[in-house]
Amino acid sequence: MVGPETLAGQVDIADALGAAPGREPAWISFTVPQDRGDEAYFAPLAGLRAGPGTELYLSLVSYHPDKQARGTAEAQAALIDRFLPGDGRPWGICTECVMARAERADVPRLIGLHREILQRLATAG
Template sequence: MRPDPSGAVRKTSGFPLLCLAPDVKPDDVRFGELGYAREARASYLDFCEARKRGDIVEGVRFQVCLPTPMGVIYAFCTARDIAAIERAYEAAVVREVEEICRAIPHRDLCIQWDFCHEMIIWDGQPQDMFPLVHTSNAEIVARIARICEPIPPDVELGFHLCYGDFGAKHFIEPLDTGKMVEVMNAIAGAVAHDIAYFHLPVPMARHDEEYFRPLAGLKLPASTEIYLGLVHGKDGPEGTRRRIASARKFLDDFGIATECGMARARTADVIKALLDVHLATSAEPPPAGR
């Protein structure tokens, strides 16, 4: 591959978009080791050491988060060559998943797919960040079903539904949880593997009932947990509790989390604030009468 001769770049980072060289045929495209399995093996050793020290309790799984093939190729390749490049990259990602599952005991392992660029496209709001090539809802779900196939049944599987986090900001803001409910129901119906959880974002300003109302339309197995990304450091525990109260009107049982992890484009002070909000809002209520 090479930078596109047109000079096209990715809008967020300025990274040049890639295309096939003139003498490369689609069937010739191959990717070698991507590095995910290598890094997961090394990180798992740190996880085991932390568990031995008692920093991580028994029963907690080692989570490996992976971008979907579409989430990589659609951000960094030109539209005309996407199909050829994505096929090869998907095969490489599947090899990485298989290697991760060989290297890490299944009882300890959780694999999470980060469903981001697909979510932006599925949402349907105007955007010019990702090309609309083979992006029907059915094609998106078929991709997810394929990349879940190599995950053994005793490895936990989860999904993070993402609206982007470049510079700690969404690419677009969800209007409500409706499109995410569509995605969750569709994935649950297409993926043979049991899905342990879905995680979805909640913008800081959205503590209104209308944002959460579509959650009443979820059609998931009882074993699939929902985690709502309603923890924000800026408005403290009070803001998180307002969002929790609104969500509870449409969803009886859910966990809490940040919108999109904690580390990207954050400072130590922001991390500390987020941890404090988690602690304040996830504590068990005191027994009655106290």
């Protein structure tokens, strides 16, 4: 399995879904590998054209948080805020694959990590 080099492909898919006739997507989730903190990865968000009714979620909750450098989620969040279109749209966090790969026993910790990251982002911003 190979992770995405940038968010460009995901932004293209999101834009295509939003431009298709019919109902606007309710939400879109973007993959953010836990070790990515470079501008090039996040820069394609600047071209995102998702409609205002589409909620955006970025996977800042790592399946392996003990292997992630402290402050990674905050650095990634700063890049997301920098590159998302300037409409002031709020965005949320999720795990990669929306917890599809999580073991049942890991779910309570992952939910706790959502809370912890959101609290850190609230105090950082």
